[in-house]
Amino acid sequence: MARKTKSESEQTREHILDAAEAEMLDRGVGKASLERIAQRANVTRGAIYWHFEDKSALLAAMVARTKMPMRDLRQCLSEHIPGAAPLELLKEMMLHGVNRLATDDQHRRVCHIVLHRCEIDQSEAASARLLAAMFDETRAALVAISHEVAEQRSLPAGLTAEDIADMIMAYMAGLYECSLRHPDTYRVEHGAETKIEALLNGLFPLPSPEQTATSS
Amino acid sequence: MARKTKSESEQTREHILDAAEAEMLDRGVGKASLERIAQRANVTRGAIYWHFEDKSALLAAMVARTKMPMRDLRQCLSEHIPGAAPLELLKEMMLHGVNRLATDDQHRRVCHIVLHRCEIDQSEAASARLLAAMFDETRAALVAISHEVAEQRSLPAGLTAEDIADMIMAYMAGLYECSLRHPDTYRVEHGAETKIEALLNGLFPLPSPEQTATSS
DNA sequence: TCTTACATACATACGCGAATGTATGTATGA
DNA sequence: TCATACATACATTCGCGTATGTATGTAAGA
Numbered sequence A, B: 001m002a003r004k005t006k007s008e009s010e011q012t013r014e015h016i017l018d019a020a021e022a023e024m025l026d027r028g029v030g031k032a033s034l035e036r037i038a039q040r041a042n043v044t045r046g047a048i049y050w051h052f053e054d055k056s057a058l059l060a061a062m063v064a065r066t067k068m069p070m071r072d073l074r075q076c077l078s079e080h081i082p083g084a085a086p087l088e089l090l091k092e093m094m095l096h097g098v099n100r101l102a103t104d105d106q107h108r109r110v111c112h113i114v115l116h117r118c119e120i121d122q123s124e125a126a127s128a129r130l131l132a133a134m135f136d137e138t139r140a141a142l143v144a145i146s147h148e149v150a151e152q153r154s155l156p157a158g159l160t161a162e163d164i165a166d167m168i169m170a171y172m173a174g175l176y177e178c179s180l181r182h183p184d185t186y187r188v189e190h191g192a193e194t195k196i197e198a199l200l201n202g203l204f205p206l207p208s209p210e211q212t213a214t215s216s
Numbered sequence C: 001t002c003t004t005a006c007a008t009a010c011a012t013a014c015g016c017g018a019a020t021g022t023a024t025g026t027a028t029g030a
Numbered sequence D: 001t002c003a004t005a006c007a008t009a010c011a012t013t014c015g016c017g018t019a020t021g022t023a024t025g026t027a028a029g030a
Helices: A006-027 A034-040 A045-051 A055-066 A070-080 A086-103 A105-116 A122-152 A161-181 A192-203 A209-215 B006-027 B034-040 B045-051 B055-066 B070-080 B086-103 B105-116 B122-152 B161-181 B192-203 B209-215
Strands: none
Touching (some): A006 A034, A006 A045, A006 A055, A006 A105, A055 A105, A086 A105, A086 A122, A086 A161, A086 A192, A105 A161, A105 B105, A122 A161, A161 A192, A161 B161, A161 B192, A192 B161, A192 B192, B006 B045, B006 B105, B034 B045, B055 B105, B070 B122, B086 B105, B086 B122, B086 B161, B086 B192, B105 B161, B122 B161, B161 B192
């Protein structure tokens, strides 16, 4: 076959990424063969090796295609809901995560691959670091905003803002876990907002009058 | 080498399982080779094929070694804390999970392997079914006990006992996720009991007087 | 504007190692 | 002596990486 123009080559690259998503979702990253990925994309392995160095680079590109930094999310939400209280912002951040998990199929696929169809070892060090970084980033964001919320609401006895952030972190991680692993029986989107509100109300109780008096 | 007595052969079986745990933890299930597992156990692949049909059977045996059915747990707790209120029982169930996750190293290893070092596909269908069964089992237990608790406490507005059970399910799943994936930065055991109490107090608020009057 | 030269975007072919499953050997306990 | 509990040897498969072939897009120069 002949050489393609630049935009066409960009398309084949996308086709390869799509095919890789499908293959890795079906067989897992380890058992996904470049040969079958190529067949799905109607190219040969040569094309894959032209666009990507190896399988792990292919995986990394897949992740990069769907990753959204926390920084951008918060920025975006702050602009979208100007002057929102921290608690409102936190709720919106969580809702955004749930919504994306419920509706963005590509994001679901990629997360499912990275989280559950991938044995992370040294060869996928890049993906491993990226995963850890996303965890740290999310957690840091939660800690920061939990501190802000704690200035307006109170905290359960014996717990710090960091503790609450860790609990929220676990809840969100669990939602991803349950929703991706058991999509037929666990519906994240069901009552999502109500649940989040209930959780946050429980974790950030309204300050009782005497507490307010003590703290002020 | 020569034939061993029955108990000795049982020991080699255990050694093989131990070695498999270590290998699969290091390299992941897919990249774990039976040859290296055999070396770690000071046997040859022949021994492995004698005791297990193939790698997936080996994995299944590993899981079976650490699995504890929910039925047994509840039974055990009911006997241990006789006459406990449902809420107390639920708290103890969750605490038991966290404690095991924090202290039982073999359990941690096996869970980490099955959850994060294993690309579940048709070849590991047995493990996949077992995992799904554990999920369903746990969830059913949570739903049941949530209903019981809901008879004594109240529920957040707009949520059912099933909803609450799903939230608790997500929280527990998230604890496993965070603790196993980021053992250095995420400490499950830190303030575990206080956190669980705060969570349950938030999800099962004390019935307010007028609500009690209305419901009765 | 037409040609030339080079880079691009793949396809094809080859060699390699690694892991698996099986078949067979063998020494020992019961 | 016979089944057990392995060890050893062998064949086969599979996927990867690389080397190489090839046709076309594209830019520079005449």
